[in-house]
Amino acid sequence: MEQATSTVTDSTNTSLFDPDQLAIWDAQKAMYSSFLKGDSSEIDNHIHAKATVWDAVTEKLARGIDDLNEIRATRPVGASKPVVTRMEVSEPVIDVSGTLAVSRHFLRVDTTNSDGSNRELMRVSQGWRQVEGKWLIIHAHEDLFSIEER
Template sequence: MTAPAESSAQEAIWAATLDIYAGFLAADRPRIDSHLHPDGTFWDSEEAELIRGKAQLDAARDRRPAAGDGPSVVALDATDPVIDVWGDTAVARHWLTVRFDDDDVAPQHVRVTGVWRRVDGRWLAVHNHEDVRVSPR
């Protein structure tokens, strides 16, 4: 049975995850960043190297194609969360389906793993790993 505190943490982490995706669709970096530890690390599906910290994350974001320079993301469907909590640390896994405005571009299916830490009472992502699947799930 899931303890009430663990359930509350799982709900908070999942809500933060969904808010990150909503922030992405709204092009709202501050909204996204409010859920990320400033010294976090990220394996971004579009970047070859590990991103370390907010400055490198912003540089990676700035390298992304501008609106109108190719298909645009129109939907992010996060599903099947599995979240384990140990005190102030958690690991969250889920599937993400990325849908584009061009019907000729197939949706991407991404496995996402995040490591979260409770900092001053708030859950922040300290590491995120995205793995785009070549074959659909």
């Protein structure tokens, strides 16, 4: 079986990002890094307590962190949990207007488990609000665009 990755690959040229766009993009990548470490509390530091989330693998709209934790509890654990072998973010578009922002990007994830390997592509859209100087997600929509067997 392939080795798990601990890094998020990003080849985005952020030289034209303003400080708010850069802060949002850095927060997004920090969340993915925390996911790879299995640290949901660090992920939650970037999510407003009353945020709404459409997770890619369920039809349920999570309304707040408690609902999000219910969705997380349904994910595979232990030996049945897929091993992430590659995670890549790309093509961010981030629009900021005062204390509100909208971000969009692609997330590609390669996984392997006892059944084989998969490649997933998600389109991720998020609403952000700046609260006391920190950007927090107030809505997230993960759209599982395609899954390819490798």
